Amino acid sequence: MPQIPEKIHELSVGQLSARSGAAVSALHFYESKGLISSRRTSGNQRRYSRDTLRRVAFVRAAQRVGIPLATIRDALAELPEERTPTREDWARLSETWRSELDERIRQLNRLRDHLTDCIGCGCLSLENCVLSNPDDVFGERLTGSRLLAEKR
Numbered sequence: 001m002p003q004i005p006e007k008i009h010e011l012s013v014g015q016l017s018a019r020s021g022a023a024v025s026a027l028h029f030y031e032s033k034g035l036i037s038s039r040r041t042s043g044n045q046r047r048y049s050r051d052t053l054r055r056v057a058f059v060r061a062a063q064r065v066g067i068p069l070a071t072i073r074d075a076l077a078e079l080p081e082e083r084t085p086t087r088e089d090w091a092r093l094s095e096t097w098r099s100e101l102d103e104r105i106r107q108l109n110r111l112r113d114h115l116t117d118c119i120g121c122g123c124l125s126l127e128n129c130v131l132s133n134p135d136d137v138f139g140e141r142l143t144g145s146r147l148l149a150e151k152r
Contacts, residue, residue, distance in 0.1 A: 010047040013038075020056040027056070034073050035059050051084040058085045066104060067097055 008015075017024045030036045031046075036055050038046040055076065062072045075093050079085060085093075 009050055010039075011050065011052070013046045013048070016048050016052060016056070020053055020060075022056055022060060030056065030059060033069055035069065035076060054084045058090065061090075062093075062097075065094075065097070065101060067100075071097075 011019070013024050013027055016022075016027055020027075022030075027036065031038060036048065036052050036059075038048045038052075041047055058076070059069075059072055062075075063069070076085070079089060
């Protein structure tokens with residue numbers, strides 16, 4: 001990983017990309033979504049403060065565990081004076097995200113366990129299709145996986 005001399009307090013988008021491992025296009029996207037910010041030079045080039053490296057690392061770590069960008073942005077916005085996240089911030093935020101991740105894991109396990117029920121079907125029209133009609137929500141009223149307009 002390229003090292004940045006301590007005397008450099010601002011990074012170009014290329015330097016930030018090389019150091020963080022995020023593509024330049026990803027950095028531009030993060031900026032458009034309000035996850036990171038830059039200032040513009042007189043030549044209209046982006047310059048990022050060094051602490052943006054930590055923000056990018058925070059965003060990428062949260063994305064790897066499946067946290068939506070909007071949730072990440074909201075979490076970063078809650079930090080005082082929009083400062084760089086610390087280890088304590090990560091611990092607090094990851095604890096609040098834990099229940100959401102646990103629920104997703106339960107859903108994925110249920111999907112995995114029922115996936116073989118649907119392999120032979122192809123059209124998802126089993127009477128109790130666990131993929132398009134989870135937990136047989138509509139089983140009391142209708143059969144099959146597609147809902148038809150009810151006649152009144």
